[in-house]
Amino acid sequence: MVENTPSPLPERAISGFVLFLGSQFGFFLYCLWAFVPEEWLHSVGLTYWPQKYWALAVPIYLLVALMICFVLLFGVNMNNTAPLDSIDNITDVYARGQRNDDCRKGGIPPIKDVSLKADYWFN
Amino acid sequence: MEDEAFTDINGKSISLDCHSHSGLCREFTVSSPKVSIGKVMVYTCSVWLSAYAVFFFTENTAVLSCAIFVTLVGMMLHIHFVKVDHESLLVIGSLGIQVSSSYASGRETTTFIEMGKIKDIVINEAIYMHQIIYYLCVLLKDPSEADAVSSVVPLFQSSKPRLNCLVKVYKSCQEILSKC
Numbered sequence: 001m002v003e004n005t006p007s008p009l010p011e012r013a014i015s016g017f018v019l020f021l022g023s024q025f026g027f028f029l030y031c032l033w034a035f036v037p038e039e040w041l042h043s044v045g046l047t048y049w050p051q052k053y054w055a056l057a058v059p060i061y062l063l064v065a066l067m068i069c070f071v072l073l074f075g076v077n078m079n080n081t082a083p084l085d086s087i088d089n090i091t092d093v094y095a096r097g098q099r100n101d102d103c104r105k106g107g108i109p110p111i112k113d114v115s116l117k118a119d120y121w122f123n
Numbered sequence: 124m125e126d127e128a129f130t131d132i133n134g135k136s137i138s139l140d141c142h143s144h145s146g147l148c149r150e151f152t153v154s155s156p157k158v159s160i161g162k163v164m165v166y167t168c169s170v171w172l173s174a175y176a177v178f179f180f181t182e183n184t185a186v187l188s189c190a191i192f193v194t195l196v197g198m199m200l201h202i203h204f205v206k207v208d209h210e211s212l213l214v215i216g217s218l219g220i221q222v223s224s225s226y227a228s229g230r231e232t233t234t235f236i237e238m239g240k241i242k243d244i245v246i247n248e249a250i251y252m253h254q255i256i257y258y259l260c261v262l263l264k265d266p267s268e269a270d271a272v273s274s275v276v277p278l279f280q281s282s283k284p285r286l287n288c289l290v291k292v293y294k295s296c297q298e299i300l301s302k303c
Contacts, residue, residue, distance in 0.1 A: 116245040
């Protein structure tokens, strides 16, 4: 029986720790490449590696892209909002398909949308 | 004719005028505040000062004449196409409703919707930019199909009044619509 719970499990803890160690090690290697001078890297034999310019450029590119993503997400949300004259503000396919005559005698009426005509304004 | 202190969704004050022509015919007019001379002067001065600053650095007189042209054309387009002076809703029982908006330059646009196409006039709330507002809208239906809403016409779009103003108009409209 497969259990689908969000609670901590041993496998999740292990994979999380492996990812943590891997990311720390990857960061250490990145710093190593960024700080070691070019001549030392050439002397070891690593000649065809990217320019040191990219050690600064890539993080800055990523951060600027992140900032723009926040603004863009807000803009995309506002663009996708239905305008005031759209029928989507009133009803949609699922609401139109509701039937009004499913009431059994003495039973609880099924869930239905409340109509827009508001009788509580008249008090 | 009643005039209380109504405001629109941004807090600017508007005025509502309800006029009952007869038992079956009522007209509601929502007026926005007029163009203020202070705002006009601020905009004109800022545009001309920045144009003068650009001229000071580039020594190109075309910038100045361009700025004058832009402000004049911009003001004319604004009062003719953008700035709404008042919007009115005329409800005539069993005939239809007429929606008209008149701009600051005197231009008037009018739309008539016949009663056979009108399903109801309701206050709906919807998301508008970053807020949720109430707005009055006419629900239209196909004359052949009496149950389904075919389209929505929002009313008082330029001078979006707040709920107290909309409730007044709504109650008055429903009295007429329920009679016919």
